[in-house]
Amino acid sequence: MKVPLWLKNYGPLSSGLYLGWALGTNDAANVFGTAVATRVIPFLWAGVSILIFATIGAVLEGYAGFETLGKFGAMTPWDAFFIALSAALTVTIMTYLGLPVSTSQAIVGAIIGAGAVNGTLNLAPLGKVVVSWISTPIGAGIISFFLYFLLEPIIKMFTKGLFGWDKFIFWGLLLSGIYGAYSLGANNVANVMGVFVHAGAISPFWGALLGGLSIGLGALTYGKKVMETVGEGIVRLSPYTALVVVLAEAITVHFFAIVGVPVSTSQAVVGGVIGVGFVEGVNRIDRQTVKKIIFGWVGTPTIAGILAAIVAFLVALAK
Amino acid sequence: MIGGISKVVKRIMDHLSLVEKTLEAFSEVLKQYLKEDLDIDELQGLMKLVHDLEGQADDMQEEATESIMHSRLLPETKVELMRLVDRIDGVANKAESIVDHVFLFAHLQFPEDMRGQIAEIMDITLKQMAAAKEMVKLLFEDLKKAKEKAGEVDDFESQVDGLERALIGELRRWDVSLAEKYVYLNFIEKLADISDALEDVASVVEQIVAIRQI
Numbered sequence: 254m255k256v257p258l259w260l261k262n263y264g265p266l267s268s269g270l271y272l273g274w275a276l277g278t279n280d281a282a283n284v285f286g287t288a289v290a291t292r293v294i295p296f297l298w299a300g301v302s303i304l305i306f307a308t309i310g311a312v313l314e315g316y317a318g319f320e321t322l323g324k325f326g327a328m329t330p331w332d333a334f335f336i337a338l339s340a341a342l343t344v345t346i347m348t349y350l351g352l353p354v355s356t357s358q359a360i361v362g363a364i365i366g367a368g369a370v371n372g373t374l375n376l377a378p379l380g381k382v383v384v385s386w387i388s389t390p391i392g393a394g395i396i397s398f399f400l401y402f403l404l405e406p407i408i409k410m411f412t413k414g415l416f417g418w419d420k421f422i423f424w425g426l427l428l429s430g431i432y433g434a435y436s437l438g439a440n441n442v443a444n445v446m447g448v449f450v451h452a453g454a455i456s457p458f459w460g461a462l463l464g465g466l467s468i469g470l471g472a473l474t475y476g477k478k479v480m481e482t483v484g485e486g487i488v489r490l491s492p493y494t495a496l497v498v499v500l501a502e503a504i505t506v507h508f509f510a511i512v513g514v515p516v517s518t519s520q521a522v523v524g525g526v527i528g529v530g531f532v533e534g535v536n537r538i539d540r541q542t543v544k545k546i547i548f549g550w551v552g553t554p555t556i557a558g559i560l561a562a563i564v565a566f567l568v569a570l571a572k
Numbered sequence: 573m574i575g576g577i578s579k580v581v582k583r584i585m586d587h588l589s590l591v592e593k594t595l596e597a598f599s600e601v602l603k604q605y606l607k608e609d610l611d612i613d614e615l616q617g618l619m620k621l622v623h624d625l626e627g628q629a630d631d632m633q634e635e636a637t638e639s640i641m642h643s644r645l646l647p648e649t650k651v652e653l654m655r656l657v658d659r660i661d662g663v664a665n666k667a668e669s670i671v672d673h674v675f676l677f678a679h680l681q682f683p684e685d686m687r688g689q690i691a692e693i694m695d696i697t698l699k700q701m702a703a704a705k706e707m708v709k710l711l712f713e714d715l716k717k718a719k720e721k722a723g724e725v726d727d728f729e730s731q732v733d734g735l736e737r738a739l740i741g742e743l744r745r746w747d748v749s750l751a752e753k754y755v756y757l758n759f760i761e762k763l764a765d766i767s768d769a770l771e772d773v774a775s776v777v778e779q780i781v782a783i784r785q786i
Contacts, residue, residue: 292647414713416577418784419646491783492648 265334265454266446270467272341273445276356277303277471279348280441282480283502283518284433285472287495288426289480296477298427303434303476304469310438310510311465316457317513318443321382323451325364326373330454335568337448339363339561343553355517355549358386360444362554366561370569385514386550389505390524397501397528404497425496433503434472437518438465439510447515490529498525520546576643581712583636584657588705590629591664595701595766597621598667599694602763606687610679619671626668633661648783656708656776663701663769670762680759686742693735693763700728700770711777719781725774732767736760 285299328336340359347354361382368374412418446464449455455463490498502521509516523546601618604611640653682690707721739760743753 412715412784414715415649415711415780415784416645418715419649422646492646 262454265330265452266449266463268334268338268341269445269449270463272337272344272356272360273442273464273467274471274474275341275344275348276441276445277307277468277473278475278479279344279356279471280437280468280518281472281476283522284437284499285426285430285476286480287490287492287499288430289477291492293423293426293492294430296480299430299480300469300473300476302427302431303437303472304466306431306434307438307442307469307472308462308465310435310440311442311461311468312438312458314439314507314510315442315446315461315464317511318440318515319447319450319457319460321378321513322360322364322443322447322515324375324378325361326368326371326375328367328371328373328448328452330449330452331568332367332371332565333448333452333454335564336360336363336367336561337445339366339564340444340557343557343560347553347556352548352552354553355519356441356444357515357517358549358553359557360447360515362557363561364448365554366558367565369558370562370565381512382514383550385509385512385516386520389509389516390520390527390546392508393501393505393521393524394528394531396504397497397525398531400497400501400504401494401529401532404493404500408493422492422496426492426499429496429500429503433499433506433518434469436503436507436510438468440506441468441515441518443513443515490526494529494533497529498522501525501528517549520549576639577645579639580636580643580645580653583632583639584653584660584708585705587629587632587636587657588660588708590625590632591660592701592705594622594625594629594664595667595698597625598671598766599698601671602690602694605679606682606690608681622668622671626664629661629664633657652776652780652783656773656780659769659773659776660704660708662772663704663766666762666766666769670759670766673762680756682756683746686739689735689739689742690760690763693732693739693767696728696731696735697763697767697770700725700732700767703728704770704773707774707777711780715781715784718777722774722777722781725770729767729771729774732764736764 281299281303285294285303288294289296289299337360340356340363343359343363344354344356361379365374365376365379408418408421411421442461442464445467446455446460450457450460499522502518502525505521505524506516506518597618601615601622604615604618636657637654640650640657643650645653703721703724707718707725710718710721740757743756743760746753746756748756
């Protein structure tokens with residue numbers, strides 16, 4: 254049977270777009286969860302903001318991540334399809350099982366697993382990637398610690414009366430959410446389209462555009478429930494500390510977008526929460542949280558790697 | 573975002589003014605009631621005025637609640653403001669309750685010195701009301717000053733508390749039957765409840781400010 258040309262050319266992108274959609278549904282909560290769960294910002298505003306600003310972030314600053322993931326080794330568009338599919342399946346299965354999962358860590362694991370089977374693996378960029386993963390919660394923690402103090406004089410300037418406070422929280426959550434969406438697109442678009450750009454299936458610009466849109470559409474179509482669930486966890490903080498956490502997460506993720514390593518927004522949020530905990534004298538580090546983070550660093554790439562290796566092996570057999 | 577804010581402030585302040593008027597009318601009722609040569613017609617006219625003003629305050633409370641609900645304030649702020657309005661309305665309710673349950677059933681003949689102390693409680697309560705009104709106004713303008721004003725409202729309550737205890741002490745020594753003592757005690761406690769209700773308003777304001785302190 255002759256495969257239609259459009260399917261041959263663009264078919265592989267489907268798994269990346271699905272991965273982007275899944276990423277958008279999950280990670281939207283890390284940028285607008287608080288605002289939506291507390292009904293400060295309507296879900297539609299949050300969803301549309303993520304769609305617009307994640308796409309802009311991806312198009313303007315998503316390219317460094319493409320380069321880093323590309324350094325792991327050569328691949329064909331269909332290799333890229335199976336890698337993204339393995340990562341997407343890992344994310345879906347682990348989410349279904351209630352296990353902590355990060356798309357950034359799943360895609361790297363899948364690239365390594367498939368590359369090992371295909372004999373194209375280059376582990377040179379792994380050190381930079383792992384250091385970035387570990388630095389994400391630590392960095393977000395440090396940033397949130399200092400932001401807590403830095404924002405204090407600003408909030409005091411605007412919050413003389415009761416409604417000044419409302420205005421500050423509303424605009425603070427909206428703007429930090431927008432910035433978070435921008436950072437999410439800039440950083441995580443490499444997870445979605447990096448392998449396809451590297452495989453030559455799509456140009457960097459179109460990869461960034463489609464990847465950003467898929468993340469945004471994920472947030473807009475299916476992000477509400479996750480935002481309300483995950484957001485409530487952050488809401489237990491005061492509105493001010495929640496604002497600090499979201500902003501620290503956005504700055505950290507943006508920083509790693511510039512560095513060119515896709516990182517976990519969820520782990521950045523956890524780091525931010527721990528950082529404000531230090532300021533307020535509350536110990537928010539429990540064994541379970543640490544376990545989840547370490548599992549994200551080790552377990553997720555391992556599972557995705559094994560899955561991708563099996564898929565790559567089966568594909569090689571079929572050839 | 574902050575749509576309908578001026579309307580919210582206006583309604584809350586209008587409600588507060590009506591509660592203050594209710595309390596002022598109540599103080600006139602009390603003055604008349606404490607007179608030895610009680611003018612029943614005048615007293616009834618004043619009591620009706622208290623009822624009318626309390627009814628108007630209730631209507632304004634509904635309007636204030638409506639405007640809060642339809643504003644674009646943060647959900648937490650809406651809940652806090654509705655609680656505040658509810659506590660403010662509680663002040664007028666306490667005054668009306670005395671009119672309903674005490675004045676209607678008996679004309680209590682307090683001795684001269686106790687009458688003076690009762691009048692003093694009422695004077696302090698009126699000052700406390702004015703301070704509470706200023707406190708709520710400041711809540712919208714300056715949280716720090718609102719908190720200071722809440723402290724003043726609390727101080728007035730302490731003064732009323734002291735007078736209430738002194739009155740109860742005198743009541744204990746007063747040579748009347750136990751049943752009569754209970755009726756007088758009920759009156760004194762109900763009168764002091766108005767000041768407690770104003771202290772509740774101050775507590776809500778203090779909580780609102782505390783939550784917003786970093």
